[in-house]
Amino acid sequence: MAFRFVHTADLHLDSPLRSLSLRNADLAGLIGDATRQALVRIVDLCLEEQVDALVIAGDLYDGEQTSMKTARFLASQMQRLSEAGIAVFKIRGNHDALSKITQELVLPPSVKIFSGRAEAVELVRGGLNIAIHGLSFAKPQAPESLLPKFKAPVAGAVNIGIMHTSLAGAPGHDAYAPCAVADLHASGFDYWALGHIHQRTHHAGEKTVIMPGMPQGRDINEAGEKTVSLVTIGDDGSVRVEERLTSLAQFARVTVDISEASDWRGLVDRIGAALETERERTRSDHLVARLRLTGASTLAFAIRRDFDLLQAEAEQRAERAGQAWIEKLELDLSAAPRSARNATTVDPVQELSALMREDVTASEAFRQEVRDMVQGLLDDLPPESRRFAGQDEAALDAFVDEIIRDGSEDLMARLSAATDETS
Secondary structure (H helix, E strand, O other): OOEEEEEEOOOOOOOOOOOOOOOOHHHHHHHHHHHHHHHHHHHHHHHHHOOOEEEEEOOOOOOOOOOHHHHHHHHHHHHHHHHOOOEEEEEOOHHHHHOHHHHHOOOOOOEEEOOOOOEEEEEEEOOEEEEEEEOOOOOOOOOOOOHHHOOOOOOOOEEEEEEEOOOOOEOOEOOOOOOOHHHHHOOOOOEEEEEOOOOOEEEOOOOEEEEOOOOOOOOHHHOOOOEEEEEEEOOOOOEEEEEEEOOOEEEEEEEEEOOOOOOHHHHHHHHHHHHHHHHHOOOOOEEEEEEEEEEEEOOHHHHHHOHHHHHHHHHHHHHHHOOEEEEEEEEEEEEOOOOOOOOOOOOHHHHHHHHHHHHHOOOHHHHHHHHHHHHHHHHOOOHHHOHHHOOOHHHHHHHHHHHHHHHHHHHHHHHHHHHHHHO
């Protein structure tokens, strides 16, 4: 008889909205509840597939949470699994180690939470011996590899290891329990159920090493569809992994080249077509798009001048595409030369734009003055409100460049509008 389980990690239940500036309350509600719905879908999958176990490889919670609403919700989902005879094997990750819920929540006895000391739970399914190994984070930091602390593989059994680790490191992730993939393949374990890195990866090699990614993205930096692993251990010890969709909402970057759009209707039609194309290839229930308009266009000034109107038009087209939302509208545009009033007329706005671009905003003194102004504003804000300008010096420099560029373009848009009205 085969042994089957679902492997997931990094749910970050009820994590706060981080970088979303949501004007739409319905969208805010959708994203705010999406992590819970992902867990419901995972439990539904376990019940539908009649698996033997659910494996959670850390970060079920999201830091220093104290909400008992989260606790009650989690307990209700674990009870659904318990009533179906499905065991749960869970380790604590770095975020779980911070959570007070971890210490206070009482879960059904079918839920095994591994401690800060390595353990191995042995099971028998039919004629198949299974050993599930786990080791939790005792503290939020784990600067050294946890692999040497795991118990040795159980002889004659299929050995499944659960570990929360940054492996050799990944962008956007601090080092937690670093470990080489090659060492996992050589450890004698048949399947490694990993967690911590939010991007799904199947690390090919002699054994099966899976980082499932998170089951639900929370912002544009966690774009793409999100899944879990449905794992089947055959009677002969073979391992088969199926990827199953769990994300309710799927973030995506949608780039629209508007160079060929000659009027406002053509512009909006191009945006609508791009959203419909992205919606068609989105398997999740909802598409949450960050629109980026690019290209050299005669409409560049009008777009900046009437930005709110364009955003409303884009949101309407997203609604027409079906369960699609606009998370943000970004502009990466340059102004295409406009038709001259006559052969000898020079567009004064275009001249001023070139002067600002080449002489004013390119000046290091001007840039430093803007940077000092931004830094002064940041110094007056509480730490939790400073993230919009980045987390380090390089990000702050990029933010300064962005506001100089966008500010210049906005000024030109307004001057262009004034010129058109008086001509």
